Amino acid sequence: MVELKNVDVHYKDGGRNGVDALNEVNLRINDGEFVFIVGNSGAGKSTLLKLLMREIVPTSGRVFVNGYNLSKLKGRKIPYFRRSIGMIFQDFRLIPNLTVYENVAFVLRVTDRSNKYIRQRVPYVLNLVKLSDKAKFYPGQLSGGEQQRVAIARAFASDPGLIIADEPTGNIDPELSYEIVELLKDINRCGTTVIMVTHEHDLVKYFGGRIIKLKNGSVVNDTYIGGSDEGE
Template identity: 70%
Template sequence: MVEFQDVSVTYNSSGVDALNKVNLKINDGDFAFVVGPSGAGKSTLIKLVLKEIDATSGTVLVNGFNLKKLRRSKVPALRRTIGVVFQDFRLIPTMTVYENVAFVLRVIDAPAKYIRSRVPYVISLVGLSDKAKCYPTELSGGEQQRVALARALVNDPQLIIADEPTGNIDPALSYEIVELLKGINECGTTILMVTHEHDLVRYFGGRIININKGSIDFDEVVGGAHDEN
């Protein structure tokens, strides 16, 4: 699903290694938390997966694409296999919940009939069927993040990257968002969640990848408090 083979990224402006010979494998169906201090390399890792930047050396494989050899014209095809949930939601304020989610499918010219069936289904998955006609400003932060999650899910991606998805919502709602991601993962979608919220990670457990100073210093499956309840 995602594989890094001796991947390094050096930002020329500073000469600092953002990632240093990283080896990592995320298998189909995995749920992994990516943690680490600010500046450790978490954002660089995500940018590599999305091919927003290229590795200085090494090989990055994502969903069957070798990003080292991927032509620029093929980057949209790669990104259609990935759903992204951002910390700041990035919803279009002039569009309703339904329109925000449908927009992803309209961009890729999905058939209208498919949009009419798929969008309500995905909105129902995140528990917002009664909010489909609402605008983002009429929703709470937690509800806006659910819309963002529905938008990431609507194109049936192989991989969802959740980049600090709980950073801008009430802490109590953070657990609900992770529960939703866990449920999506149980249906077969691979989830890579970047977070600095260690309480969440301790509660849910699972695979935890810790990045520090550009290197992975911990990659293990651990039990969570959630499993003990």
């Protein structure tokens, strides 16, 4: 579960005023939901994600993710909190000198899983994203869509309760974007909460669901819409 209570984030810019990135944000995302977060540049989407990843702490208010109170989380506990979420980035952020298999296995190594478990789990998630035949490839040898599928496999490998996707379709061909979101929807159907930040309105309209719109650091709309894919 994700919950923000009266969250303000104020960036100091070195001058007298600074910037208000988020104002009095109240938000609750329940387990198992699939949520789109939309908004223009400067709306506060990146700040919201930084809060959820515990890259920053709020100036005031409280942030709860997967049972962790992020406002009070100590630095040395952050890695353990991050293991409870899976991150997907616009620029994939795969480790370039590790193969596809090793990139996915890396998160399991981090969580101190046994070699036996890794040998079973990695082929399983690579099969889910249909990349079993590319296991020995390096990220540089893959297309953008394939790299993003590796990133999804990596995010899902440790079976986290929450996956946060930051513009996951931003760097790939439009026709592949639907495939990526479909993959995230499949993961969501397995019970994992998915928060996807995007500015692609066509995708949001197509898939529908809960849409949270940010503007000037505030939630201006939190609604459900029906998607075009529902009948398919």
